[in-house]
Every structure is written in C-alpha cells, then in structure tokens.
Amino acid sequence: MSNDTCIINAKNITKYFGSVVALDSVDFELKDGEVLGLVGDNGAGKSTLIKILSGAILPNKGSIEVFGQPAHIKNPRDAFELGIETIYQDLALFDNLNFTENIFAGREFSSRGAGRLFGFVDGKRMQRDASKRIKSISINLPLLTQKVKQLSGGQRQAVSIIRALFWGQKVIIMDEPTAALGVREAAKVLELIEETKKHVNGIIVITHNIEHIIKIADRVLVLRNGKRVGDVTFKDYGNRLDELHNDIVKLITGAEIIDYKA
Amino acid sequence: MKFLKILSRQREFGTFLVVVVIFITMSFASPYFMSKTNMHALLLALSIQTVIGVGMTILMVSGGFDLSVGSVVGLTGIISALLVKKAGLPVPAVILLTLLVGVGIGLFHGLMVTKVGLNAFIVTLAGLSLYRGLTLIVNDGKQVAQLGDIFDNIGQFKLLGIQMPIWYAIIFIIVGDILLRRNKYLRQNFFIGGNETAARLLGIQVDKVLISNYILISVIAAFAGIVWTARMGAATMYGGAGLELKVITAVIIGGASLSGGEGSVLGTFLGSLIMVLIINILTLIGIKIYWQNFLIGAILLFAVTLDVLTIKRRERNILKTMTQ
Numbered sequence A: 001m002s003n004d005t006c007i008i009n010a011k012n013i014t015k016y017f018g019s020v021v022a023l024d025s026v027d028f029e030l031k032d033g034e035v036l037g038l039v040g041d042n043g044a045g046k047s048t049l050i051k052i053l054s055g056a057i058l059p060n061k062g063s064i065e066v067f068g069q070p071a072h073i074k075n076p077r078d079a080f081e082l083g084i085e086t087i088y089q090d091l092a093l094f095d096n097l098n099f100t101e102n103i104f105a106g107r108e109f110s111s112r113g114a115g116r117l118f119g120f121v122d123g124k125r126m127q128r129d130a131s132k133r134i135k136s137i138s139i140n141l142p143l144l145t146q147k148v149k150q151l152s153g154g155q156r157q158a159v160s161i162i163r164a165l166f167w168g169q170k171v172i173i174m175d176e177p178t179a180a181l182g183v184r185e186a187a188k189v190l191e192l193i194e195e196t197k198k199h200v201n202g203i204i205v206i207t208h209n210i211e212h213i214i215k216i217a218d219r220v221l222v223l224r225n226g227k228r229v230g231d232v233t234f235k236d237y238g239n240r241l242d243e244l245h246n247d248i249v250k251l252i253t254g255a256e257i258i259d260y261k262a
Numbered sequence B: 001m002k003f004l005k006i007l008s009r010q011r012e013f014g015t016f017l018v019v020v021v022i023f024i025t026m027s028f029a030s031p032y033f034m035s036k037t038n039m040h041a042l043l044l045a046l047s048i049q050t051v052i053g054v055g056m057t058i059l060m061v062s063g064g065f066d067l068s069v070g071s072v073v074g075l076t077g078i079i080s081a082l083l084v085k086k087a088g089l090p091v092p093a094v095i096l097l098t099l100l101v102g103v104g105i106g107l108f109h110g111l112m113v114t115k116v117g118l119n120a121f122i123v124t125l126a127g128l129s130l131y132r133g134l135t136l137i138v139n140d141g142k143q144v145a146q147l148g149d150i151f152d153n154i155g156q157f158k159l160l161g162i163q164m165p166i167w168y169a170i171i172f173i174i175v176g177d178i179l180l181r182r183n184k185y186l187r188q189n190f191f192i193g194g195n196e197t198a199a200r201l202l203g204i205q206v207d208k209v210l211i212s213n214y215i216l217i218s219v220i221a222a223f224a225g226i227v228w229t230a231r232m233g234a235a236t237m238y239g240g241a242g243l244e245l246k247v248i249t250a251v252i253i254g255g256a257s258l259s260g261g262e263g264s265v266l267g268t269f270l271g272s273l274i275m276v277l278i279i280n281i282l283t284l285i286g287i288k289i290y291w292q293n294f295l296i297g298a299i300l301l302f303a304v305t306l307d308v309l310t311i312k313r314r315e316r317n318i319l320k321t322m323t324q
Helices: A046-053 A078-083 A100-102 A114-118 A123-137 A151-167 A183-197 A210-216 A240-252 B002-009 B010-027 B036-061 B070-087 B093-114 B119-137 B148-156 B162-184 B184-194 B195-200 B206-232 B241-254 B265-284 B290-307 B318-323
Strands: A006-018 A020-031 A035-039 A062-067 A069-071 A086-089 A169-176 A202-207 A217-225 A227-233
Touching: A006 A046, A020 A046, A020 A062, A020 A202, A020 A217, A035 A046, A046 A086, A062 A227, A069 A100, A069 A202, A078 A086, A078 B265, A086 A151, A100 A123, A100 A151, A100 A217, A114 B162, A114 B318, A123 A151, A151 A169, A151 A240, A151 B162, A169 B290, A183 A202, A183 A210, A210 A240, A210 B070, A210 B206, A217 A240, A227 A240, B010 B070, B010 B265, B036 B119, B036 B162, B036 B206, B070 B119, B070 B206, B070 B241, B093 B119, B093 B148, B093 B206, B148 B162, B162 B184, B162 B206, B184 B195, B195 B206, B241 B265, B265 B290
Parallel strands: A020 A227, A035 A202, A035 A217, A086 A169, A169 A202
Antiparallel strands: A006 A020, A006 A062, A062 A069, A217 A227
C-alpha cells in the first residue's frame, strides 16, 4: 500500500493572492491507478490547487514532481507536455463544430498528398482516427457529424474526455464534472470516469457532491481554508458508507454533525 | 445521386435554391434579364462586393468585423490615382504602394483589437470616418481622372469578352472558398470564432491569426480600390461609399453568424448575388433606383428572420459584439 507509485507528488504548495492565503503548505499526491477526489467548501483552495497543476497559476512556494521527475509547470503547454489535461467546467468545447473537429482543435493533421502544397488538412484521416478512438472506449455517441452544441451535458463531457485520451494524456483533472447535470446524465458521466480509469494513470475529480465522489473515487483529499485537513481512503470504511459520508462532511466543514440516523 | 445528397446537406444549398428560383422568375419577368449586356453589368456590379466579401467572410468567421472597407476602397482609389497622375510612378509601383497602404491600415486595426483590446466594431467605425476624411483631404475633394491606358486596363481590359473585375471575382471566390474550407491556417478562424478562450488553451495563436485577418481584408479593399478606379477611369471622393454594409449583409445572408464560428465564401457570394439580382429585376421592371437601400435592408431582414425561424443557427446576442 505504501509502496504505491506517486505519479504526482506536490509538497508544501503555498499560494497568496495579496494578503489572502489561498493555499497554505499543502502536500498533495496522486497515486498510480487511482481516482482521487478533491473536496472542500467554496474558498477552500481546490480550484487554486488545480490551476497550479495545470499551469494556469504559479505557486509562491512548493515543489512538484511528475512521474518521479521534478517539474516546473509554468503554463498550460507545460502541463500538456507532462501528460496532464484539465477539463474545466465549461469544457473548452467548440459548440459550432462537430466531434472530430473538437478532437483535433489546434492540432489538425496536415494532408499527406497534393494538398500539402496548399496547407490542406487531412479530413478523412482525422475522421477515421477519431471514430476508432470512440470505439476503443466503448462510449455511445450519436452521429459524429453533429455539432457539439446539440449533444447532452453528459455527451459533451464525453467529448472533452475523449479529446484528452486521444492525445495520450496520462492524468486527467476534472473540475465539477457532474455539476449542472440531471441524475441520469450524472450517472452516465460517473460511468464514463470508471471507463476512463482504464486508459490513464490517474484521475483527479473536484466536486461538491459527496455522493458522487463516494461512488467513483478510491480516496479523497479534503481542503479547508487553504489547508489540507484530511486524507480519507474509502477501502478503510468497507460498507460503512454513511460513516464515510459523515466523516468527509465533518472534515469539510470542520464541525461535529448530529447523526441524523439516531 | 450520392453527389446530390452531399450537395443538399451543404449549408449553402438553401441559398443556392433561392438564387435558382429568383433566376427562373426573373427570366419570365423581363425579356432583358437574360441578355448578355444585363448579365455582364450584373456580374460587374457584383465583382467588387464579391472580392471584399472573401476577406469579410474570413474575418467574420473569426468573430471580427470591419466597417471601414468602403472608406478604404475610396482612400486607396484616390491614392493610386494620385500616384499614377501626380507622382508619375509606373503602374506596378503604384499597385505595390497602394497595397502597402492596405497592409498598414489592416495592421493598425489588428493591433488595436488584439493588443490594445478595443472592440472591432468601434475601431473600424472610427476608421470608416477617418479614411473617408483622408480621401477628401488628400486631393481637396476633387476627383482624379485620365489615368492612362495601362492603369485603366487593370479594370477595363476584356479577356474573352469579359471584363477583368469579373475574372478577379471568379478567382477570389474559388481560391477563397477552397482555402477557408481546407487550409489549416485559415480553418483556425472557425475555432477562434467558436470559442476564443478554448482556442487559446489549445495552443492556437489567436492574436496572430486575427491580425492577419485584418491585414487581409484591408489589402483586398486596397486591391478593390485600384480595380474600381481603373474601371471607372477616375477616382472620386465617393468611391466605395456604403460598400461595407452591402458586404456584411451578403456575408450574413450567406450563412455566417455575427458572433463568429460559421460562414463560407460561397455562401457570401450567393448572398451578394441574391441582393444584386433582386435589385436588378426591380430596376428592369421600372422601380426607381431610390428603392435600393430600402430593398437591401428588407432582404437582410427577410433572410435573417427565415434563418432564425428555421432554427438553423443560434444567433448570440448582438450586444456582445458591441459592448465587449
């Protein structure tokens, strides 16, 4: 158990915004093969931590190691090259375009034939590769030629995830993947995360929804007021899910809660 | 049969059908419609709009806007005429220098929008007045004529019985449409127009592409300024007036969205064609020329309403482009 390889190992991460301490000496590790939940109330520092890992913000103090090597993540490009892909709440999708175009956004294949002279793209090859990828992940997506804006919330999440997987990303960070989704759509996204687990080294999920995180994560890190206050491994609770739920909430809010089942 | 199926799925098919219907109706409405002279005059009137329409389509797909093109046509028209007549420069030099003016104007627009962060609508609206003003200042409001055969031929030479502006338009449409659909660099405009933040996140050099769009359209406008002056044989201070609205209208009728992410060169051409056809037929059956502006507005309203009602695309808030 303690021999699990850490694919991300961040130590002593501290971030100030003026006089506000967003993160205070937070240690963070993502183990190989796990789905890690990152929970905490608003303002706890979850978004800040994730932005540091994805290169959107620089920490004031602290060190990060990725796959055992020291890493300096200065911008989103650095994170991409380390194999870390962050899927933000707005999904960074292009509503006016279809699935294939979204997968290849910014990275289109160049034509290998005569078209190369004019800088043409290789539409057929892109379409072929994109549909092959979907089949290998066993997701059910409607017509590949549909505009993404016509897809449901869960399907849109799928497109974002498939894009990350297509480009070989090893760590996927998801910011509130089930927020604003109905019960059925959220369930589909949770299934999708289960499936994605097989194709990557690790997944970090930020969420407010404790029910959801209990369903898919192996472990949860709790932040409160910028500090790390808890590290809860689900296996330790066995079937005692109510207790698990309560303990997590206690850590998030820092209060003792009344056992409503009494 | 399969070809027909693919054809019918293209966005432009609906617009194309409208054009066919108009054509058929018109050949019954007036015996002069199908005559060679009328067709030629029609296409000539269309040529400048079409050429600029290519640049405007690309710009609007990226979410940008240029209200100053008409004034740039006027200004570059006068500049090229003055360079030929007063400065006595050889025609190739005149063309080069005038196009460079276009580059400068486009660069100015591009930098104001991307680096200073001004709204494109505002920058080019200012440009509209600025360049029209310069057109008046530069030659005291007087027109410049008698520019010599070599220069005039740019706009008046007939190749296979068809005047050069029409040939330019044909080349621009074909090259423009194919490149916007297939060229990797130009395709980036669809991503930028669809979701600029996401485009940046994915590594697209948004600022660079936007600046090149503004330069492209201004250079095309400068080219149009030269061609138009050459065709008229003179440059006047009214050159290009009202052009921007006609071109933008054509781009929208052709299927582009005001907020960006959609559009095609072919669609824009069909949009221009529809406008010009309707005005042509009404002129032929005797409606006064004063109705033109009214008709352009009416056609635009009709086309956009039709589009919204068929829920072909979701038009995002126009206010967004004005208050960014």
